[in-house]
Amino acid sequence: MPPRxxxxxxxxxxxxxxxxxxxxxAFRDAPPxxxxxxxxxxxxxxxxxxxxxxxxxxxxxxxxxxxxxxFAPGASSLGKGETIADTALTLHGIGVRVIVVxxxxxxxxxxxxxxxxxxxxxxxxxxxxxxxxxxxxxxxxRQEFGRFAGLRVAIVGDILHSRVARSNxxxxxxxxxxxxxxxPTTLLPQAFAGAGVRIERDLDAVLPHVDAVMMLRIQRERxxxxxxxxxxxxxxxxxxxRDRLRALRNDAVILHPGPYNRDVELTDDVLADPxxxxxxxxxxxxxxxMAVLDALVNGVPVPA
Amino acid sequence: xxxxxxxxxxxxxxxxLDAQRDVLIENGFVVQIGEQIEPDGARVVDAANAIVAPxxxxxxxxxxxxxxTHKETIASGTAAAVAGGFTAVACMPNTDPALDAxxxxxxxxxxxxxxxxxxxxxxxxITKGRAGHELAPYHLLAAAGCVAFSDDGATPRDARVLRxxxxxxxxxxQVFISHCEDADLKGEAVMxxxxxxxxLGLDGAPSLAExxxxxxxxxIAADTDxxxxxxxxxxxxxxxxxxxxxxxxxxxxxxxTPHHLVFLDDRFDDYHxxxxxxxxxxxxxxxxxxxxxxxxxxxxxxxxxxxxxxxDEKAQLLxxxxxxxxxxxxxxxxxxxxxxDLPPARFIAMLSTNPARxxxxxxxxxxxxSVGDVTVFAERPWTVxxxxxxxxxRNTPFDGMTLPRRAVATVVEGAVVYEHGRVLPREGxxx
Numbered sequence: 001m002p003p004r005x006x007x008x009x010x011x012x013x014x015x016x017x018x019x020x021x022x023x024x025x026a027f028r029d030a031p032p033x034x035x036x037x038x039x040x041x042x043x044x045x046x047x048x049x050x051x052x053x054x055x056x057x058x059x060x061x062x063x064x065x066x067x068x069x070x071f072a073p074g075a076s077s078l079g080k081g082e083t084i085a086d087t088a089l090t091l092h093g094i095g096v097r098v099i100v101v102x103x104x105x106x107x108x109x110x111x112x113x114x115x116x117x118x119x120x121x122x123x124x125x126x127x128x129x130x131x132x133x134x135x136x137x138x139x140x141x142r143q144e145f146g147r148f149a150g151l152r153v154a155i156v157g158d159i160l161h162s163r164v165a166r167s168n169x170x171x172x173x174x175x176x177x178x179x180x181x182x183x184p185t186t187l188l189p190q191a192f193a194g195a196g197v198r199i200e201r202d203l204d205a206v207l208p209h210v211d212a213v214m215m216l217r218i219q220r221e222r223x224x225x226x227x228x229x230x231x232x233x234x235x236x237x238x239x240x241x242r243d244r245l246r247a248l249r250n251d252a253v254i255l256h257p258g259p260y261n262r263d264v265e266l267t268d269d270v271l272a273d274p275x276x277x278x279x280x281x282x283x284x285x286x287x288x289x290m291a292v293l294d295a296l297v298n299g300v301p302v303p304a
Numbered sequence: 305x306x307x308x309x310x311x312x313x314x315x316x317x318x319x320x321l322d323a324q325r326d327v328l329i330e331n332g333f334v335v336q337i338g339e340q341i342e343p344d345g346a347r348v349v350d351a352a353n354a355i356v357a358p359x360x361x362x363x364x365x366x367x368x369x370x371x372x373t374h375k376e377t378i379a380s381g382t383a384a385a386v387a388g389g390f391t392a393v394a395c396m397p398n399t400d401p402a403l404d405a406x407x408x409x410x411x412x413x414x415x416x417x418x419x420x421x422x423x424x425x426x427x428x429x430i431t432k433g434r435a436g437h438e439l440a441p442y443h444l445l446a447a448a449g450c451v452a453f454s455d456d457g458a459t460p461r462d463a464r465v466l467r468x469x470x471x472x473x474x475x476x477x478q479v480f481i482s483h484c485e486d487a488d489l490k491g492e493a494v495m496x497x498x499x500x501x502x503x504l505g506l507d508g509a510p511s512l513a514e515x516x517x518x519x520x521x522x523x524i525a526a527d528t529d530x531x532x533x534x535x536x537x538x539x540x541x542x543x544x545x546x547x548x549x550x551x552x553x554x555x556x557x558x559x560x561t562p563h564h565l566v567f568l569d570d571r572f573d574d575y576h577x578x579x580x581x582x583x584x585x586x587x588x589x590x591x592x593x594x595x596x597x598x599x600x601x602x603x604x605x606x607x608x609x610x611x612x613x614x615x616d617e618k619a620q621l622l623x624x625x626x627x628x629x630x631x632x633x634x635x636x637x638x639x640x641x642x643x644x645d646l647p648p649a650r651f652i653a654m655l656s657t658n659p660a661r662x663x664x665x666x667x668x669x670x671x672x673x674s675v676g677d678v679t680v681f682a683e684r685p686w687t688v689x690x691x692x693x694x695x696x697x698r699n700t701p702f703d704g705m706t707l708p709r710r711a712v713a714t715v716v717e718g719a720v721v722y723e724h725g726r727v728l729p730r731e732g733x734x735x
Contacts, residue, residue: 083619105621106505107575114574128505166505191502 002300005113005120006292008129009171012300017174019302021139024284024291027063036064036294042098043091044070046123050102052258052282053123053133057100060289066098084108088115098297101125106163119296127161132292133257134167136285138175140277141212143284144253148175154206155179156238157216157265158187164257165216169197180206183238186227203238207247214255215240215265231264242269253277306330307718308343309678312351316358317653318669327356329676329718337672349720351680354712357652358670359391359677361659362632363452364481364535364559364607367393367424369415370408371400376612376696378412381632382421384610384695386722388632389711391677392423393610394663397434398456404429404440406448413449420730421721422714423677425451425665427481430469436460442473451663452533454481457582457627459517461487463524470528477664479557480525481533484517484542485509485583494577494622496569496584504572506622511539511590514583518542522549525556533662534558536609538583540593543602557662559605560594562631562638567591567701577618577625579701581611598643601650604658608635612697630697634688636681637707644708655679676718681711694727 003011012020026032042061046054054070061068082090091099097118101109106126113120124130138148145151153172159165159181169192172179179197181188193199200206207213222228235241240254248254254276260266270276307329314325314337326341327334362385368376376384378395385393395412397403403412409426416424428450432438435458442453453473459482460466470480490509495501497508518534522545525532537543537558549556563581568588571579579585597603611628618625631638639651656679660668666675690703714722719730 083616084621085619105623107622110575111621126505160502163505166503189497189502191497191499194499 002295004296006131006296007109007113007120007122009131009134009167010174011131014174015302016295016300017138017171019300020135020291020295021142021288023294023301024139024287027290028284028287032064032290034063034065037061037066037297040066040098040297041096042066042068042100042293043096044068045099045101046072047103048124050123053102056282056285057123057289060286060293063286064290064293066293069096084111085115088112092117098293121292121296124163126163127166128163129167130163131167132285132289133164134171135292136281136288137168137214137255138171139284139288140255140281143280144277145211148177150176150178151211152178152180152209153212153214154182154210155214155216156182156203156240158218158222159183159192159216160187160189162216168214173197180210182206184228184234187222204244204247207244208249210252212253212255213240213248214257215260215270216257217259217261218264235264239265239267240270241267245269245273248275255281258282305718306344306346307349307676307715307720308341308346309349309351309356309680309715310341310343312354312356312680314356314670315648315652316670317649317657319671322649325356327670327678329678329715332676332717334670334672334674334676337670347720349680349713349715349723351713354680354682355648357679357681358656358674359667359716360389360655360679361392361394361663361665361667362390362608362610362635363394363605363659363663365393365395365610365632366398366612366628367395368612369399370411374614374696378415378424379419380694380696381610381612382416382419382424383727384630384632384693385422386714386716387694387711387727388634389636389679389681389714390422390632391679391714391716392425392665392667394425394427394451396427396454396456397429402429402434403427403450404432404434406441406444409445409448409450421727422716425449425663427452427454429453430455430480431460431465434458436462436465439469439472442476442478446476446478450478451665452479452481454483454535457483459483459485463520466521467524467528470524470530474528474530479531479533479662481535482517482521483535483582484514484521486513486517489513489516492623493584494580495572496586498569498587500569500572504575506572509584511541511586514539515541515545518545522546522554522556525549526552526554531555536561536564536583536607537594537603538564538586539590543593543597547602557604557658558602559607560598560603561607561609562635562642563701565591565594565598565642566638571701572622575622577620577622578629578699580622580625580627581629582627595643598646598654604654605662606635606639606654607659608632610695612695613699615698618699629700630690630693630695631700632695633693634700634702634707636711637686637709638702640709641707676715678715679711680713681709683708684710686710
């Protein structure tokens with residue numbers, strides 16, 4: 001049974017995940033017929049501003065032939081007055097069959113999916129999950145290494161507030177990638193440790209031993225919230241820069257979910273480094289999203 | 305008017321009695337306890353195969369009146385109380401307006417009398433508007449009927465205010481009740497901080513948020529020599545602090561809720577607010593410590609923190625939905641479920657004798673001459689269906705669960721107000 005929704009990466013079983021990524025690669029190598037989702041009404045419902053993800057989804061939807069509707073309600077217009085259930089019922093009644101949703105509250109996609117009879121794709125809910133970002137990261141890793149099991153990946157920075165990190169942890173664990181989380185305790189509580197997930201506080205000790213390093217964005221509001229002292233202090237320990245690039249293996253790759261803050265979590269040297277895969281990531285994003293739309297609406301072609 | 309509770313097993317912690325006895329109530333007071341009392345025209349409550357106990361008192365409920373009557377009224381809340389086996393409840397002051405003036409308290413008392421079901425004991429605010437700044441008029445509130453003082457969910461952040469409140473009210477017998485949560489440590493939390501909140505991307509409140517306020521308030525109690533009651537303890541460390549305080553001679557009592565004794569912080573995977581409550585449901589080691597503290601006597605009282613809300617309010621997003629849920633009608637079964645091996649006399653003491661003593665209210669025993677408030681309950685497994693609640697608040701994490709114990713009949717001042725599954729307002733009651 002293919003999943004009805006993609007709320008987080010683990011809505012797909014590991015074989016389904018691999019099949020979706022295979023499909024994404026096939027779409028990249030040869031454009032699919034434009035009628036995969038011909039006439040299927042897809043609503044992009046972005047309560048939270050997004051440039052890259054919204055654009056990527058829209059392009060993906062157009063390439064599979066969906067009827068695309070995009071709507072960016074004010075962040076708070078839902079939740080006051082109309083209930084989630086009423087909204088879901090209304091949208092289904094209008095004829096929407098797929099909702100791609102982004103919302104500032106963790107769990108919003110799940111709450112919407114529980115009330116909506118069609119398909120829901122989570123394009124980011126609060127600090128909880130961002131599964132298509134994790135899928136495009138996994139696609140990029142697979143393209144690089146040809147395998148998942150046994151890889152060791154470091155995720156560095158503000159894990160606590162990162163839906164990208166959480167979805168990657170879920171996906172990487174399912175695919176038996178060894179995960180090393182790196183950051184200060186205020187942004188990376190010990191509660192994140194678990195089977196297949198190790199916590200380190202010293203980036204320099206980790207860098208020589210990983211196949212990939214994913215640098216998360218650091219937001220200045222963490223300083224005002226009393227979670228970071230100064231950017232300088234963070235940079236001294238966790239910034240990926242020219243010096244630290246030397247510690248990274250030649251065959252390792254650097255990932256970043258974007259948008260990056262230059263001279264905070266990384267420097268221009270990183271973006272110019274041949275090991276950086278940022279462009280490949282965003283490029284893969286469109287094909288992953290096409291594959292997800294196809295998988296949810298038409299089923300996942302898992303080899304028996 | 306005479307009422308005879310007949311054929312039951314009478315357990316009275318004060319009398320040290322556990323035997324089959326009939327209890328005769330006349331004009332609101334217990335007049336006779338005997339092995340075989342003839343009805344002689346009395347209204348008879350059949351207590352065969354059931355336990356007869358002094359009336360249960362829930363010292364922590366929210367009746368929402370005045371100001372939030374879409375959630376609950378004094379009439380619906382006291383109907384829920386008697387259906388759950390409670391003859392009396394103490395209602396918290398977080399109404400709108402708050403219970404911070406004598407006239408508002410008098411109004412609550414009048415409405416409770418008009419409802420004619422359970423006794424209602426108002427808990428007055430510690431600060432005006434529960435805002436944490438100016439002291440409430442304790443002597444006037446006490447004269448109007450307040451049995452305790454509390455700012456409920458909004459404990460004063462300013463320790464100086466709380467200390468002065470306790471010093472000013474030192475000559476009153478009314479206990480101070482603390483809902484212990486540090487607002488800064490708690491932040492915007494919707495659940496307990498731990499592996500589950502980390503995984504779900506939800507803000508969690510650390511146990512520390514409770515522990516630091518418990519410690520602060522115990523030290524203020526010691527400093528002011530005011531007797532103090534810690535509401536709904538939820539962490540193991542809070543219990544250790546309370547044990548330490550008692551060993552030092554500090555006059556402190558505490559309570560535990562059904563939900564903290566039964567549930568853990570693993571109930572948020574669907575991002576629904578059904579289990580959202582303050583303090584939050586905690587980790588297994590905390591729940592186990594609570595159960596142990598019931599057994600070893602550290603915890604004095606079972607109290608529900610009955611906090612009814614409208615279904616549409618609880619259906620909102622987790623961040624917007626209000627905290628708490630109804631508890632009165634599941635309480636007896638839930639306590640029994642949580643601590644199955646608790647001797648019945650202790651169970652009754654925690655629901656009757658101890659809260660009566662802490663609040664200084666009638667009841668807690670059925671000794672001849674005592675008030676005629678009786679709870680009859682039985683080991684009778686039943687399945688919770690929140691749709692059938694008398695409370696207007698129909699959400700509870702216990703919905704659908706099978707509980708081992710329930711109330712059979714509730715008698716207040718000799719009047720049978722609950723029997724055979726029906727709430728029976730007293731003669732002359734308006735509601």
